[in-house]
Amino acid sequence: MSTVVNRRAFLLLAGGLVAGCGTGSASGETKTLRYQGWAGQVTPPELAADLGYLGDVRLEWVGNTISGPQDIQSAATGQVDFGGAFNGAVVKLASGNAPITSVISYYGVDEAQFSGYYVLEDSRVRSARDLVGAKVGMNTLGAHSEAMLDTYLQRNGVGRAEFGQVERLALPPVNTEQALRQGQIEVAVLGGILRDKALKVGGIRPLFTDYELLGRFSAGTYVMTKRFLKDNPNTTRTFVTAVAKAIDWSRTTPRDQVIKRMKDIVARRARNEDPGPLDYWKSFGVAEPGGRIQDKELQVWVDWLTERGDLKPGALKVSDLYSNQFNGGTV
Structure with a gap:
């Protein structure tokens, strides 16, 4: 998938007009979420789907990515319905008036994952x-x-x-x-x-x-467009809560069982991947229960980008960058 945003896509992004497309429901909300995966890995949403937490919402894999910044750009321009990246990349994209909101942390750093x-x-x-x-x-x-x-x-x-x-x-x-x-x-x-x-x-x-x-901190978040959140609040809540439950499941389940489940997922999806690296999986590294986002997890990168000269002081208010309102997972 190209990382270049064409002029039309950019105009749609700037105007916040992009919404997810896919299978709809009686309420008018989409029940299909398009996304990019990572070769040889099982992401929290993929784990949530396999555990049955997504209910009537389904994931539609459109390809793999090797770059978080590319993934969230694809979400911002409507090529996928959600994307994830390092929080510094999320802040930087938001500073360019991309109409995105972080909805849940999905990876981080801890004593096992660093x-x-x-x-x-x-x-x-x-x-x-x-x-x-x-x-x-x-x-x-x-x-x-x-x-x-x-x-x-x-x-x-x-x-x-x-x-x-x-x-x-x-x-x-x-x-x-x-x-x-x-x-x-x-x-x-x-x-x-x-x-x-x-x-x-x-x-x-x-x-x-x-x-x-x-120390231990959540380092990356999944983002969706503001328009998608407005048009699909129930689907979003189902998705975010399912991801939260999957993250918490991975914490409380013996590591060998998590790895076995992930290997089964990779085998069933038949994408010609090597499941061997999953033997080394230890943790998603998410700091907060249910992946709830905290101000400090974004503020540190606002400060970093400001010090680098990439952001003007006071250009962004951290609380405007994320929302936990769709997260019905562990409090």
């Missing part, structure tokens, strides 16, 4: 100051990994004027470890299965992790 900034065992890089002049490989620029890097630099006394001397390179996640071991980069951002496999091989050490930096 990303680390790894260097070789004998690397000269041992502090934030050592990153000046270094190359750091990450999956996407302007998103979670870069935000964590900036936060680490700032908290450890590196001046903002020197941030630009830390070279950030976008690399496919599957190639990042290799780039580190071959000396093409000095720091590799690794998470999940890629982190665990790299650590098993050995020869690397963490400079820091996002969990050490900020």
Whole structure:
């Protein structure tokens, strides 16, 4: 799916005229939600559907994405009915007058689900100051990994004027470890299965992790357009509450049972995916019960983007960016 928004789509976005399309109901609300998945992964909505929490609402998979910013842009322009991304990307899109609202947190950072900034065992890089002049490989620029890097630099006394001397390179996640071991980069951002496999091989050490930096926090939210929420409040409530229940189910169910369920989902949907990486699943990392959103989870990125000069001070009011009103999950 193209990430380029054509002129017509942009005009629709700016005017807030895009609404989801799909199978309707007697109430006039759509009962089909179009979405993008992630290859080899089971998202909270997909888990919710398999657990039967969606009731008469069904999901329609339209393809996979490899980028949160692309996913929420597709939601904003009506190509899908919901999309998810790092909260900094959500804030940035909203700052451009995209008519979107965050409705539930769906991933985050905890002691089991985190990303680390790894260097070789004998690397000269041992502090934030050592990153000046270094190359750091990450999956996407302007998103979670870069935000964590900036936060680490700032908290450890590196001046903002020197941030630009830390070279950030976008690399496919599957190639990042290799780039580190071959000396093409000095720091590799690794998470999940890629982190665990790299650590098993050995020869690397963490400079820091996002969990050490900020503790447990929800890092990304699903968004829908304001028009969709207005036209489909009941469908939205069913969807958000189902996702909340699925997140809570994953917390309270033994890990091996969650993994087995996810593998069964991948097998049944027959998208020619490798289910092996699911063995390394540990947590969605969502901080709050039911994925309820808190001001601080967006405010930290409003502050980050303001400090970067991407937002004017006071340009956004955090409470206008999200709503928990559709979340009937755990309070």
